[in-house]
Every structure is written in structure tokens, then in C-alpha cells.
Amino acid sequence: MTNTQVTLVQIDNYGPWTVTPTPRREADLQTLQSRLYADISQFVGNRGGYVFFTRFDNMIAVTNGLSMDDHALLQESVGNRYPVTLSLGVATGTDPVQALADATQRIQDAGSAQDDDRRECLEGRTVDEPHRTDADVQIAHFDVINATGNYTDELNAFDTFIEIEQGYAELMGHMRHAHDSLSFFVGGDNIIVVCPDIETAAYEEAIAHVEETVDVKLQVGVGRGEDAHVAGYGAKHALETCRADGTRVELEWET
């Protein structure tokens, strides 16, 4: 049974800030957002977590292994180095969607994302050390079969991007509603999915659904672990098996 710890990272009052007193240069906003994401990725990532850029002003992280003190330190460090601040909501559960909903609720209860008085809120609870297990996190790593040969080297770069995006959009909606999972595009043709305790049949069904609906052929490796890094690393290795053997679904714990 998984017990995923999910953190919602929300930049405080970001929309209004981007146009105050007049609209700020887009290139600076893009730089600020992507560097802030990169910093959070390093902080969370070198403690075993994963963070996804999502909308950049709202990022979603899997943070098993990070304490509330770790979260507070991240918040302090960003506050010291950026012109914006972060609010963080943390929650846990067997269902990643429900955990995220709880994490979101904690931040929403503290005030609106565009409430100038709600700054650096830090709410929620983590999985305590004695209750952690090596099956707390399940990660699936999907990619598009032969994306370079079929798309990147053949279509113009935007039409390739449309294909990848369509595959992602279809998978993200399906995995969320059919399998209570959170799917994130992570660049290239890669999608990382935070899952509850689901098995091969679910992944096969999802792959078939995406292929039927938008004609994008996916393969997936799945891993489990005490944190996102361990689970995700297992998933990457399992995906290498797909690539080597031509299989479509590989569970790392069955190989």
C-alpha cells in the first residue's frame, strides 16, 4: 500500500506581482520561474523527492523523506534569494490525488493565491520516520516509442510537440480519473506518473487508451520505493528493459 507525501508549492500573489507596477519583461519572468523550479528541484531532489514544474506558479512535489523542518528551510532559503515567497501545503495518503487535494485545501484555507496578506504559509503533516516503508511511493515513467525516429527527425518541431502534448493530455486525464494518479510531462517525450498501488493491467489499459484515442504509442517502466527517487530510479531501469526487449510495461519489482 502506498503512502505518498505530496507538497503543493505555490508562489504567493504571483500573478499581480508580474504586472506591478507595469507588466514585467516576459524573458525575466520565464528565467525567474525556471530557476526557482530548478532550485526547488535540487533541494527536494537531493533529499529523495521529485518536484514537477506543472504551472510554475503552482508546483507539485512528492516529498516522502522531507520533514516539516526541511520544508521551512526551503521556504526560508527561497525568501532570502528571490523577490517572491512560497506557501507550502503538505499531506499524505494512499491516493496521490486525495493527498494533493488535502495539501491544496490547507493552502486554500489560509487564503487566496492572490491574497496579499497570505505569505509563506506552511501547513500540513508528513509521514513520520517510523511509519515509512519501502512501498510508500510508486512511480511510472512513460515515454513515446521511437519518438526521435517517428517524430523529432520527421515532423517540424511544433507538430512533434503537438503529438507529444496530445499524448500527455490524454494520459494525464485518463490516469487521474481512472487510476487516481498524477501525471507530469518532464521534457523530451517523458511523462512521470505518481500512482497508488496499481498493477500491470492498469498500465496496459492506459497505454491502449492513449493509442486508441490519439494514436500515440507509449511504453512504461514502474518502480516502488521509500521515496520518489528510489521509486523513480526503479522505473527508469524498468523502462530501459522495455527499450531493450520491446515490451510495453515493466514493473521493476517483477524483473
Add this chain to the structure above:
Amino acid sequence: MTNTQVTLVQIDNYGPWTVTPTPRREADLQTLQSRLYADISQFVGNRGGYVFFTRFDNMIAVTNGLSMDDHALLQESVGNRYPVTLSLGVATGTDPVQALADATQRIQDAGSAQDDDRRECLEGRTVDEPHRTDADVQIAHFDVINATGNYTDELNAFDTFIEIEQGYAELMGHMRHAHDSLSFFVGGDNIIVVCPDIETAAYEEAIAHVEETVDVKLQVGVGRGEDAHVAGYGAKHALETCRADGTRVELEWET
């Protein structure tokens, strides 16, 4: 008549690199990608261009005002500071999709994205200074009406993200096929679109299409200029007018 200069930025042989000799830590890949994008955004952005992260291993830029020497310098600087290198294809035209197709073709002609021998290719041509005009670039900046009130403060963060993504996926496909335009999600609820010379009716039609198809309500400001920054800045100001006046489409040159 627009004359958009488009650059395709492709990381050389990136997919294989990410798993050599074994898969690299995901957090490091995410950090590398987003910081590389941030650096390119600064370089291009402070010369008046826009770059979009797209798939991160393939980024698309509007580079009116940047010479081939500027492109070579970017390539050299990245090669000096990162463990990966860039290939760049540049092309121009009245139709941004066609310009991108030409830019892509130049890189594809030099070799596969996963060809270990194709490194730091730099191909194409720019708009020469004497031929530049203040109508070369047309940028539309869309956002979702009251996204914070309707989504961010109401739904869980992933369901909000699904709504935004659906709006984006629908708009991107429609603008590409109906209006020869390139649409990019840039964070929050913002989508920036690189357009040929199209007018109010086209934007109204696109907004209606997205609303009918996926029930996401968009508004848009549009600007023109000699480069992406000037056009995009006009678009931002026009979008502020939408927000202030409750209008759905504002062309900066008509206000």
C-alpha cells in the same frame, strides 16, 4: 505583413546522454534542463527575443534582432558551461509554422537528433537589418478569465492544471491548423502565441472554439513590433485592457 525569425534550439544527442552509462538522477536532469532554458531565455530575451521551453530538449525561439553571430555566441557559451551542446536552425517567413518547419529541416538535414556525430550545427539565415520592420512580429498573449477565482482557489492543484492544460491543448492545435500560429504555455494560466498577420475575427473565433470545446474561457491581448519583446509587451498591455474593461480581444495597435 509579418516576417518572423524562428530558431529551433535542439540539445544534441540528449536522450542517450540521459541514460549513459546508467539513468541519471531525474532531479538533476530537471535542474539542468530548466537552467539551460533560463540561460537561453536571458540571452535571447535581452536581445529582444522570446524563447519557449516547449519540450526542453527542443526549444523554439522568436529571434528577430539576433544575428547568426549572436547564435554562434550562444552556442559557444552553452558549450563552455554545460555538459551538453546545442544545434541551432534559423529561418524566417510570413508564416511562423512554415518558418519553424524550415528551421527544423535545416537541423534534420544535418543529422538525427540522436546522431552522436552531429554536434553544434548552426544553419540558416536571419532577417537582415535593412529589411526589418516594426510589423515583423505579431504576438498574442492569452490567459484564462478569473483563473484564480474559478480554479486555483477552488479545485485541487492537479484538477486546475488539467483545466489549464485542456485549454492550452485545444488552443495550440486550433491556432496551428486554422491560423498558422505557434502557441506556448508559459506558466500560470498564460499562453503566448506567435502569429502571422491575423485580425480580431480570428482571435474571437479561436476563443469561441476553445470555450465550446473544453469550456475554458480565454481573453487575449495582441501586439506587433520589430521583435518579440516589443510585440509581446504590446500584447501584455492590451491584455491589461481586457482585464480592466472586461473585453475578450484587444489589439494593441487599435487602442
Add this chain to the structure above:
Amino acid sequence: MTNTQVTLVQIDNYGPWTVTPTPRREADLQTLQSRLYADISQFVGNRGGYVFFTRFDNMIAVTNGLSMDDHALLQESVGNRYPVTLSLGVATGTDPVQALADATQRIQDAGSAQDDDRRECLEGRTVDEPHRTDADVQIAHFDVINATGNYTDELNAFDTFIEIEQGYAELMGHMRHAHDSLSFFVGGDNIIVVCPDIETAAYEEAIAHVEETVDVKLQVGVGRGEDAHVAGYGAKHALETCRADGTRVELEWET
């Protein structure tokens, strides 16, 4: 009694790399060096350590609280994101200079700094958790009395810099030879010194020495703790007391 854990961070074969195949752009080298330092500062710093840029290709860190696994992770993460790699030597002791000498020796034993075959060496040992105490690290934070009023707002920026540098050069040599301490300029008019277990008289003597020799007037706050952050934070607070009260030496544990 202090028990300082010192890490020498050395970029492998850096000098030759900077001129291969021809000299690389200086601005890119400066950017690479300072960003690498910043990344290490975040990694070490959010685990309670301090790292000093020193010569940039050789950095010195106080790493009490970081395990050998933490060091290995830093090494892996840098190797994944930079075109250069790091070797790390770790040692501990009551005398920071001796600890650094031991850490240096471990790296030198593995090969020359410009040996192409010596890459990512990781050698040494850390203070084990059960042996850590809240007096393991002693940090002194010096600054120049009224540097802004006496120098920055009065002299040209280079002559101010010469004054600060002279004060630093004199302090660094004196603290090393008279008090077995490692002194690092950290920007502005601030010098942070990693000390063994020394008391007020030693600091007063050092301040008098610098004032007599180069006529630069220093004040200092000193802190102790289980790691560099705690000790350094105590030192900063003690220095605030100097500023408020006009005293020259404040030991945080005596206030």
C-alpha cells in the same frame, strides 16, 4: 574542544580544461565557477555547513553534519550538471588547519590536480553522529568598522577594495600562523574565520595586530555550535551586539 570537519573541494584537471582546445571565454569561466560555487553553497549550506569560494577551483568547506553519502551525492549531482567533475577530501580535528592539511593530503595522494586520470576521488572520514557535540565548530565573523562611511562612500571603489583586501590578507596570515585558524573573505567587508577553541584575548590580539600593521579597524562576533550554520549564526548575532554597543569582540556564549 572543537572537532571541525573540513572538506577540500577540488575541480578535477580544471586548468588544462580552461584552455582546451583553445582558451575559453573568460566570462563563461567566471560564470561557471561562481554558479558551481553557488550550487555547492546551497547543498552544503542547507545541511548546516559553510563553503568558501577560496580559489574557486579549490574550495574549502566546513561540513560537520554531512556524511560521506552526502558528499557522494554532491559529487554525482555536479557530475550530472556541469562539464567538470569534483574530487573531495574530508578530515576532522581540533585544529582546522591540520584537518584541512589532512583533507588535502588525501586528495594529493590520489593524484595531481592536473592528472587526467584522477577524477571524482572521494576520500576521508566524517565525525560520526554519536560523537558530535554542540562545541564542534567555532566561527568568528569579522567586519570593518564603518566600512561604508569610511571607505565605500569616500574612496574610489578600487581603493576601498585595496583597504579591505589588505585587512583580509593581514588577518588571514596572522590567524593561520598565530591561531591555527582559516580565514575567508565572504564579500562586502566581511571575513569569516574557522577557529579552534580560542578565547577573547586571541581575538583582541588579532584585531590589534591588523590595526597596527595596515590600519584597518575590525570588530568580531564569535559563535559555537554543532555545525557551521549554528556557530556562524551565533557569530552574526554577536557581531550585531558589537555594532549596537560599540564593542570590538563579542563571544555569543558569554552574552
Add this chain to the structure above:
Amino acid sequence: MTNTQVTLVQIDNYGPWTVTPTPRREADLQTLQSRLYADISQFVGNRGGYVFFTRFDNMIAVTNGLSMDDHALLQESVGNRYPVTLSLGVATGTDPVQALADATQRIQDAGSAQDDDRRECLEGRTVDEPHRTDADVQIAHFDVINATGNYTDELNAFDTFIEIEQGYAELMGHMRHAHDSLSFFVGGDNIIVVCPDIETAAYEEAIAHVEETVDVKLQVGVGRGEDAHVAGYGAKHALETCRADGTRVELEWET
């Protein structure tokens, strides 16, 4: 005859900010400073300039080729992405020390470095395009002969650092007072010096002075150009000649 354009970059009111409301984490300050420097190095560097970190809160740049508009854009971009702002003073002249003095004066006239009301001041003037020549900037690049063999691989890392620092401190003072030049340590065993129009005898004299005074053996390559990059690149190539031929002073324009 040189005509060096010098910019003083000063973080506004930085000292007070670092301790407001209480002292900020040192690792965050170090990260902020070095990343800000890196960003400025990229901006200035990819326009042909050099910037030196100096005290980090006060940086000195050679900016031939950058207009006042470029300076304003740097200021705006930093203001959009950092929690601190910059003031910039610009001046030109045949004597780099005098040019820096003029640049400093312009900022000092606008208010104290710790004046909360003096923010983002931008003062001074640049070398206009028609007056630029390919002898405007003269750069000397010094390093320590066989620093790796004599120091890095032999002494502990701090004692090596002391040797390098002593060489630098001695050179910096001598070049400033005897030759109106600005010397900057740039990492490793490298010192870059911004010079007026001086010749071989001056460099030989300086090398002899440092060797006699602190027993550090230097060699130097010197270049000239329309901007710091061209001059500095010539200097690097000339220094490679020293390394290859065992000479102590090489002027790039005489080889």
C-alpha cells in the same frame, strides 16, 4: 592610447538588507551574491565586456561596447529577478583608475551605498560608437608559474591560497600605484589586470617587484582590443606563449 569604459556595479543598501530583520543565512547570501555576479558576467560578457566580483556588493566592470541602454536593461532585469537592486556608474578615460574614480563619484553623488532612498541610480557616459578604436582596452593576464606543481599538489589548500593571495595583494597595490592599473583575482592562480597604455618594461618591473617582495613567480600575457573580450583573449593567447616558451612577458601585438 587606451580609452577604457569602466562601470561600478553597486548593490543598493545591501549591508542593512543582509541583517533585516535578523541576520540571513550565510549560505543564502553567498548563493545570492555569486549567482548575481554570474548573471552580470553573462550579460556583460556576451557583449564583449568583463566584470569582476571584487567585493560582490561592489563589482567593477570593463564595459566598452555597452551602451547606457544596455546598462538600463541589466538594471531592469536584475530588479525583476532578485530581491535586491543595482546602481550603476559609468565613466571613461585613458587611465582606468581615474575612470573608476569618476564612475564611483557619480554613484556617491547620488547618495550613500546604505541610503534607503537611493535605488537603481544610473549615471555616467559611454564611449560613443564612432570614437571606439581597437586599442581602447589593454588587458594583462597573469598567472603563477607552475602553481600546481609548486603549491596545489604540495602545500595544504589554505597555505597554497595564502601564497596566491599574497602574490595578488602585492601585485594589486603595485599595479595601482605604479601603473594606474586595476588588478582582479579571477580564480585558480589567475589575475586579470586592466591597464592603460603600458609596455613590456612595466610588466617586467611588476613581476620582479612581486618576486622580490613575496617570492611568488608570475608570468603575463598582454592583449589589446576594442573591448575587454578581444583584449583579454589576446592576453590569454600571449600567456599560452609564455607557458610554451618559458618567457615571462608576452605582448600579443608583438608576437
